[in-house]
Amino acid sequence: MHKFIIFTVLCLIFLLSCKKETTNKDQKTKENTIVEKNVEVGAVKSYTYNQLKPLLEKVDDKIYVVNFWATWCAPCVKELPYFERIRKTYKASNVQVLLVSLDFANQVEKRLLPFIAKKKLQAKVVLLDDVNEDVWIKAIDKNWSGALPATLIYNKSKRKFYEQSFDYKTLENELKTFLK
Amino acid sequence: MKVFKTILAIAVVGLITAFNLKTDANGYKVGDKIEDFKLKNIDNKTVSLSDYTKAKGFVIIFTCNMCPYSVANEDRIIALQYKYESKGFPVIAINPNDPKASKGDSFADMQVRSKEKRFNFPYLFDEGQKVYPKFGATKTPHVYIVTKNDMKVKYIGAIDNSSRNPNKVTEKYVENALDELLAGKQVSKTETRAIGCSIKIL
Incomplete structure (x- = not known):
């Protein structure tokens, strides 16, 4: 009985550590590729989904707020200042804001x-x-229909x-559930 | 041990349920039977699905004037109507936006755009925004293919796999689905996604 429990726990630990390692490794190689490949358009870099992916699954002590938006999307433009405010207010709490333009x-x-x-x-x-x-819409979130924001x-x-x-x-309250 | 097993069982069941939870979006899913509707076209005449006595089905597209993703798809929607109306699958476009929430999406604006682009399909106004919630449309453009004999949804999603750039299209989802239906086959890809503008309501 005990053996079984220990075995399961060990398996879990093994699986978890594996996952973490590969993610970190992936991240490193991918970040390198980004440096090499992505096209700089003025101050804004253009990413493919595979290049963006590491930025959506970082494993560190920060909290990431990623907003998908576009200049022509009125509700997006309206809420952008809130993301800016979050960025400023929670900088010291390790919160990073990334604006992904579509x-x-x-x-x-x-x-x-x-x-x-x-702006x-x-x-x-x-x-x-x-x-x-x-x-990539399904990969970013299985329930995202693709609507912006x-x-x-x-x-x-x-x-x-x-x-x-x-x-x-509402945004701040959601963020707070990630802050401990 | 028994406790451990129970916990494990609960965890497994919990995980399975979590992954099967439906999204909060209501509305028709693939396989659902749809209700007919009656909406005003840009020529001031009303259009219902039952008006189409000879159709085999419908390509219902929620779209609008103001969304750049809709605009980027206008020529592709015209091409769909050109190719599939004669085969029994006419395009029916519906603007789901409340003009009070989206300046430029009024009935008069729709008439202007339809004339400018020479739309070869009806462009209906969802007055009071009553039809789009039944479909569960969340954005523009958002396509629903329905077969007429059973009035069932056969496909929900995008027109193709490159909404922003028509030159990069490598897979035409709607055309493939229609070709399969016309050949008496099951639709192989029944649900796809694309970026779009959220539907504008007050």
């Missing part, structure tokens, strides 16, 4: 860069430019996806 790749210079300048966005902005949306909040032990708009209070 603007059209050919409108980066015409729309996205001027928008970032005009004085301080959070890191990247462009996700990849076909096969069906694959959408937000992912995660840390190494918890992950939650929101296909909705936020007001500041």
